[in-house]
Amino acid sequence: MNEVREKKIPIPASDHPRLIVIGGGFAGVKLIKKLSKQPLQIVLFDRNNYHTFQPLLYQVATAGLEPDSIADPLRKQLEPVSNFFFRMAEVYSIQYKEKYITTEIGDMSYDYLVIATGSKTNYFGNESIMSHAFPLKQIPQALDLRSHILQNFEEANITTDQSKLESMMNLTIVGGGPTGVEVAGALGELKTNILPSDYPELDFGKMNITLLEGTDRLLAAMSPFASKKALKYLKKFDVDVKLSTLVTSYDGKVAKLNNGGEIKTSTLIWAAGVQGNYPDGLEDDMIERGRIKVDAYNMIEGAENVYAIGDIALMKNDSSYPKGHPMLAPVAIQQGTNLAANIKRSLQGKTLKEFKYNDKGSMATIGRNKAVVDMGKIRLGGFFAWLIWMFVHLISIIGFRNRLIVFSNWVWNYFTYDKGTRLIIRKFIPRNKIKE
Numbered sequence: 365m366n367e368v369r370e371k372k373i374p375i376p377a378s379d380h381p382r383l384i385v386i387g388g389g390f391a392g393v394k395l396i397k398k399l400s401k402q403p404l405q406i407v408l409f410d411r412n413n414y415h416t417f418q419p420l421l422y423q424v425a426t427a428g429l430e431p432d433s434i435a436d437p438l439r440k441q442l443e444p445v446s447n448f449f450f451r452m453a454e455v456y457s458i459q460y461k462e463k464y465i466t467t468e469i470g471d472m473s474y475d476y477l478v479i480a481t482g483s484k485t486n487y488f489g490n491e492s493i494m495s496h497a498f499p500l501k502q503i504p505q506a507l508d509l510r511s512h513i514l515q516n517f518e519e520a521n522i523t524t525d526q527s528k529l530e531s532m533m534n535l536t537i538v539g540g541g542p543t544g545v546e547v548a549g550a551l552g553e554l555k556t557n558i559l560p561s562d563y564p565e566l567d568f569g570k571m572n573i574t575l576l577e578g579t580d581r582l583l584a585a586m587s588p589f590a591s592k593k594a595l596k597y598l599k600k601f602d603v604d605v606k607l608s609t610l611v612t613s614y615d616g617k618v619a620k621l622n623n624g625g626e627i628k629t630s631t632l633i634w635a636a637g638v639q640g641n642y643p644d645g646l647e648d649d650m651i652e653r654g655r656i657k658v659d660a661y662n663m664i665e666g667a668e669n670v671y672a673i674g675d676i677a678l679m680k681n682d683s684s685y686p687k688g689h690p691m692l693a694p695v696a697i698q699q700g701t702n703l704a705a706n707i708k709r710s711l712q713g714k715t716l717k718e719f720k721y722n723d724k725g726s727m728a729t730i731g732r733n734k735a736v737v738d739m740g741k742i743r744l745g746g747f748f749a750w751l752i753w754m755f756v757h758l759i760s761i762i763g764f765r766n767r768l769i770v771f772s773n774w775v776w777n778y779f780t781y782d783k784g785t786r787l788i789i790r791k792f793i794p795r796n797k798i799k800e
Contacts, residue, residue: 372470375449378405383707384465384472386455386643387480388415388438391674391696393762395478398704400445402711404476409467411454413438416503417761419693420770422543424506426550427514427558427783431503433769436762455481458645460667465643476669476707479656480700483638483675483691486654496616496794497634500543509633510785511792516630518788521563531630533571536619538611539635540577541585542728545594547633548575549730552601557781574604574627576611578636583736585690586726590736593745597730616794638691640676652678655688660718662703673699682721689721693760698722729753732778 375382380403385392388410396406417434424431439450453467464473485499498509516532523529535551537544551573560568575582575598581591582598582605598605610622611632619627639654650657650664655678658664662671662679674696678688689695699719706716725739727749735750737743744752754774761767777783 373451373467373472375405375407375472378447380405380447381475381711382407382473383476383478384409384474385478385480386410386465387482387674387676388412389418389480389482389674389696390693391482391700392478392480393438393441394697394700395480395673395704396442396445396448398701399707400448402446402708404707404711405447405449406445407449407451407472407474408438408442409451409453409455409465410438411452413450413452415441415762417766418501419757419760421500421503421506422547422550424503424785425500425509425513426547426554427510427786428550428777429770429773430785431507433766433773434761435503436766441762455643457643458670460645460664460670463668466645474669477671478703479642479664479670479672479676480674480696481641481643481676482696484641485634486637486639487634488637490611490613492613492615493611493632493634496614497538497632499634500547501638507789508792509631511788511790513631514786514788515792517559517563517566521565527628530570531617531628533566533568534574534627534629535572535631535633536574536576536627536629537633537635538576539637540575540579540582540605540607541635542583542726544575544577544633544635545582545598545728545730547635548573548598548603548605549601549734552598552603553731554783556601558783558786562786572604573602574606574629576606576609576621578608578610580608582607583728586728586736587738587743589743589745590726590728590738593736594728594730597734600734601731638675640678642672642676653688661706661716662699662719671703673703679719681718685721692726694724695721727753727756 382405385408414435414437420434423429442448453469455467457466464471485501487494499505520529520532537548582594583591611619612622613620614632656672656676658672658677658679660681662673664670675691702719727737729735733747733750735753736745737749737752758767
């Protein structure tokens, strides 16, 4: 190890090899838990001190849940892990030839390095959209969106400018994948069941929710059955779905479309894609389409004992996924589990095991009693699919307290048609973007 650099970030001395994990998401947390009893010194770096259950971020943004119900402190989660240390810091770069990392609080050397930094919003190089649209990848972003929507309705309640009123009451979502569909459904529920009671002076017949999708169907990664059902459910919420439609620019007031049309809206929610979020220091040929190329063992070729798992990893050896695995939580969890087993095997001098993704299905919810589920050849929609969606998400949330809070909120919402977190805790300031 490089002892000079070692002194920059104080860590107790250890006779065990040091494993550094960058990122406390699904992949990183699962990996560390699986290595809890191994003869390793494990150091986790993350810019936040909590793990976020990202599949429910949209419910924070639409006033269904409070942020602490989908977040859990990393130190608390990983407290049982032997010889574990957490440092809250952003990792700037990886010096894989010299085997150390550079962070905002100093440098640290490693014996094993795992990059599990996940993904960030992909704006496809469109600066105008990046400057004015609302992403939905982090808790601060979800809170910003919630505050912005509520502030808009507070202002709409008193404005006399009809053009401004139209813009404030129009909500536009870009991207017809699971996130976009779920956001649209949640906003549809707000429009139908809650906002008219909160703002009786407003005419909610003038409120428009528009979902734009660039391909010819919603939920393109799921079955045609799921796509048709999702479209049907969204129409019940009076969501205007426009397929084969792209946003070419957005200035915070008007979204211009590729078909020559435009939408007057002060709220554009961007759910149209993600890309890898990795530190500097890797060679250009190690990156493809914004993700780090790895072999069947999640190892980065040419970088000794350096691995990438989760959304950031691009593994193309699986014939079922020639363009890489989908950027989903189940993939991240399974890769974390497999890599932990391989690190154990490496420590014991045993043969490593290739990663094989076990696809257990896909699902999305579009509001109360409305969801779609693909499980192998089984296609489900409606109430039963909605129950499955709720069950899978509840058991996936980390921590009994969080499960209990989320479940109680869902029960309350179901029987009262109410979302009790319509709070403007902090006023949203436009263009005050959270760094990804």
